[in-house]
Amino acid sequence: MAIEPLAIGVCSWSLQVTNVPELKNFLDKLKIDVVQIACGDPHHASWAEGDAMPAAAKAAGFRMCGAMLGFPGEDYTTPQTIEKTGGFGDPATRAERLKHFQWGLARTKELGLSDLMLHAGFIPEVGSPERRSFLDTLAQVADLAQAAGVIVAFETGQESAALLRRTLDELQAPNLKINFDPANMLLYDKDDPLAVLDLLAPDIRSVHVKDANRPKVKGTWGEEVPLGTGQTNTRAFIKALKRIGYRGPLCIEREVGTQQERFHDIEHGIRFLRECLAEA
Numbered sequence: 001m002a003i004e005p006l007a008i009g010v011c012s013w014s015l016q017v018t019n020v021p022e023l024k025n026f027l028d029k030l031k032i033d034v035v036q037i038a039c040g041d042p043h044h045a046s047w048a049e050g051d052a053m054p055a056a057a058k059a060a061g062f063r064m065c066g067a068m069l070g071f072p073g074e075d076y077t078t079p080q081t082i083e084k085t086g087g088f089g090d091p092a093t094r095a096e097r098l099k100h101f102q103w104g105l106a107r108t109k110e111l112g113l114s115d116l117m118l119h120a121g122f123i124p125e126v127g128s129p130e131r132r133s134f135l136d137t138l139a140q141v142a143d144l145a146q147a148a149g150v151i152v153a154f155e156t157g158q159e160s161a162a163l164l165r166r167t168l169d170e171l172q173a174p175n176l177k178i179n180f181d182p183a184n185m186l187l188y189d190k191d192d193p194l195a196v197l198d199l200l201a202p203d204i205r206s207v208h209v210k211d212a213n214r215p216k217v218k219g220t221w222g223e224e225v226p227l228g229t230g231q232t233n234t235r236a237f238i239k240a241l242k243r244i245g246y247r248g249p250l251c252i253e254r255e256v257g258t259q260q261e262r263f264h265d266i267e268h269g270i271r272f273l274r275e276c277l278a279e280a
Contacts, residue, residue, distance in 0.1 A: 001063045005247035006238075008273050009034030009065060011208065013045035014254040014262055020049060020056040026263065030270060033062045036117065036206070036251045039069045039107045041100065054110035065249045066115035066153070066206055069104035071097050074119075079188060079221060086158065087121025088137045091130075098140060105148040115151050117179040117206060123159040123167050135170060142173035153177040153205040157184025161196035168203055177205035181253070182232045183212035187222040194236055201244040208253040209234065209273065224256050227269040238276040 003009075010027070012035050017023040027033055038045035040053050047053040057064065073093065075081040088094050101118075108116045120138060124131040145152045156164065156178060168176060178200050182193030197204075211230035215222040227234055238250070252269045254262045 003034055003063050003065055003249055006241070006277060007034045007065075007249045008032055008270055008277075009036060009063075009249045009251040010266055011035070011068065011251050011253040012037045013068070014252065014266060016045075016259045016262065018046070018048050020047070020053065020060050023057075024060045024062060027062050029263075030267060032270060034249050034251070035062055035064055036066050036068055036208075036249075037064050037111065039067050039104050039116075041070060041072065041103070045070075054107065054112075058112055064111060064113055065251065066117055067104070067108045067111055067113050069101065069116055069118040071100055071118075079219065082158070083122045087119045088134065088141070089121030091133060094137050098137070098144070101141060102144060105145060105150050108150050109148060114149065115153060115205060116145070117153045117155055119158060120154045121158065123163055125163065126166060135167065138167070138171055138176070139173065142171065142176050146173075146175050151175045151177055151205060153179035155179040155184065155208070156181050156200070157188045157190060159190070161185075161191045161199050165199050176203075178203045179206045179208060180204045181208040181210065182234075182237055183208070183210040183224060183230070183253075186212040186214045186231055187224060189215050189218065189222060194233060194240055197237075197240050197244065201246075204244075204246055204248075206248050207241065207246065207250055209237075209250045209269070210253045210255075224254075226254075226265045227252070228272045234272070235276050235279065238273070239280045242280050 015026045040047040049056045075085045185191045185193045211225050211227045211232045213223045213230045254265050
């Protein structure tokens with residue numbers, strides 16, 4: 001089923017669901033039917049259905065806009081722990097994670113989808129001795145995805161927008177795109193999302209909508225907050241997305257709080273996003 005431009009959706013892992021009927025029930029309560037769905041590996045939002053999850057999801061009646069992949073061993077306790085353990089950053093785990101990535105590609109196809117989102121890891125700066133091998137790994141990611149007919153969108157935040165732009169330009173892989181998360185840029189204390197949107201605009205494939213405040217102490221996490229209450233300036237962000245011609249869905253992500261607290265924050269976020277879209 002086609003998804004209309006700027007349709008409001010939600011990230012399945014934000015609802016902390018463990019099976020497809022539970023996800024469908026939450027979506028019905030929220031009165032939306034668009035979802036970016038976790039692939040379901042043991043580390044990142046596993047599914048009780050196991051290998052039968054794709055068939056169950058396709059039969060459930062909601063619309064999926066893409067899949068999300070996490071890697072076992074990623075540690076988000078602090079910015080420093082995720083820098084060491086995230087994505088393809090650690091050379092010692094790359095071979096294993098490329099295999100896991102291939103599993104994610106297969107799961108994406110089983111879901112009937114063409115888009116897979118993930119964090120690539122902290123991209124080494126230009127001139128760093130680690131940069132060449134990291135880019136070679138991302139080139140392998142592009143080749144594997146191309147063979148599977150999948151577009152891979154790297155989620156923003158762990159690097160500056162300028163570094164991400166430089167990296168994509170160097171790789172020249174048409175199936176490597178961007179999952180733009182404005183709040184991550186604040187949580188990791190990187191960029192002003194509104195100031196860098198145009199730089200990344202040509203490659204923005206999907207969007208996470210969440211809000212945050214920058215960290216008060218350098219080297220610590222910023223604070224994720226309900227939509228409209230932080231420093232992301234969601235109203236201006238939605239207007240800017242329309243200005244650059246973005247036509248994908250707006251998937252609300254909420255990663256703190258209990259399941260019930262997240263549900264209420266997402267419910268609020270849907271109402272707030274509708275106001276933003278009406279104003280834009």
